[in-house]
Amino acid sequence: MTTVADIIAWFEKRGSQLIMGDDVNINQEITRPRAIDEAGEQHVAFISSKYKDTYATLLQNSKCKCVIVGQDLFSNEMIKQYADVVFIPSENPKQDLTLLIQGLFNSVETVNTSFIHPTASISPQAIIGEKVHVAAYAVIEGNVTIGNNSNIGAGSVIKSNTVIGQNVIIGANNVLGGDGFGYVKNEATQEYELFPHLGGVVIGDYVHIGNNTCIDRGSLKDTVIHQGVKIDNLVHIAHNVTIGKNSLIIACSMIAGSATIGENCWVAPSSSVRNGIYIGDNTTIGLGSVVTKSVGAGETVAGNPAMPLKELIKLRQRHTAHLAENSKEE
Structure with a gap:
């Protein structure tokens, strides 16, 4: 069984900074990674800069208690708003989640014997x-x-x-x-x-x-x-x-x-x-x-x-302009 405490220890061993509020339950079981918009209390998820326009809404609607978040998205206000969530600020959240999966969840089948x-x-x-x-x-x-x-x-x-x-x-x-x-x-x-x-x-x-x-x-x-x-x-x-x-x-x-x-x-x-x-x-x-x-x-x-x-963009712009000009003449 993997818990929030195990994930904290794994990231700390790698020298990563973790930030969490006072209400975090470190004994919460984490069964698997999941997309942030579907994650529950038993999941770990990530949010990268790809979600810069929607991350606030995603967090608000999620029950996830362990989130790897893009360094550029993280703020101390998150801790105040989500005191029961562990945040792991990261320069590359998806890569860190990949390493976490390989280290703790073994999602890729490991061949231990022929x-x-x-x-x-x-x-x-x-x-x-x-x-x-x-x-x-x-x-x-x-x-x-x-x-x-x-x-x-x-x-x-x-x-x-x-x-x-x-x-x-x-x-x-x-x-x-x-x-x-x-x-x-x-x-x-x-x-x-x-x-x-x-x-x-x-x-x-x-x-x-x-x-x-x-x-x-x-x-x-x-x-x-x-x-x-x-x-x-x-x-x-x-x-x-x-x-x-x-x-x-x-x-x-x-x-x-x-x-x-x-x-x-x-x-x-x-x-x-x-x-x-x-x-x-x-x-x-x-x-x-x-x-x-x-x-x-x-x-x-x-x-x-x-x-x-x-070149392709310029070509299509010229083509669009040409079509617009022809439509005016008609």
Whole structure:
């Protein structure tokens, strides 16, 4: 059982400042984190600067007794108004809540021992590390290596020539290492023949992959997902793609063959990246973008075709003005 006192002790151990009124019940059980607008007495919640226009109302309507609050939102008036609440001022409330969850609530399944579900199919030629969890109906072919503390979800297929690092989480019903979509037209028969895919897939440490995602093997080289990359559900990553460290690829995105995405990039939902282009480090690709040419480091692009956000805004302003002018003439 976790109590308010446990949370206080956890933050104090990290050197965080806690501020509370005289009526705080330190023995109050805290069962789990919850969104501030739904939190009750048994929950811990956070409020960041994202809620700067609504945080006062959120606090007033909440019964939560333990709140991680943005440093820029906190004031001593809160203690006077909410004497039975523990406030933890924070520069990054969401990050602190994440660390608290990992430290006290264990929301992410921790693999303490190896487990292979009896329905999983694992080749004798596969190399499985220590404390690896393989769920029901997963298939792991030969010439696959899975590092320590990794988790393979139900129904996922890990095909040959795939290397998975340590502390990797792969969700349900994924396919890693399938042949890419690469065909050569046979001039004699006028039929398309599959180009042999002799490469593999390399997944770095601490990569997370959601559900129903496909990562194709390379043709003559490997498809590489570097350390710390997070890939959402329903993503397609084609052959020979490279994704740099700590980049995030969000749901329903498509990364075409031989594209390179740098480090610390954000690819928003339903975006498409053309084959063979380069996306520089620290780049943001907006929602539903179609990226047809390379993007420099640090840029934010959006639209179809994608262009720098400032240019897109100017273009739409000109378009709106043009429509308004035409409507006057009519």
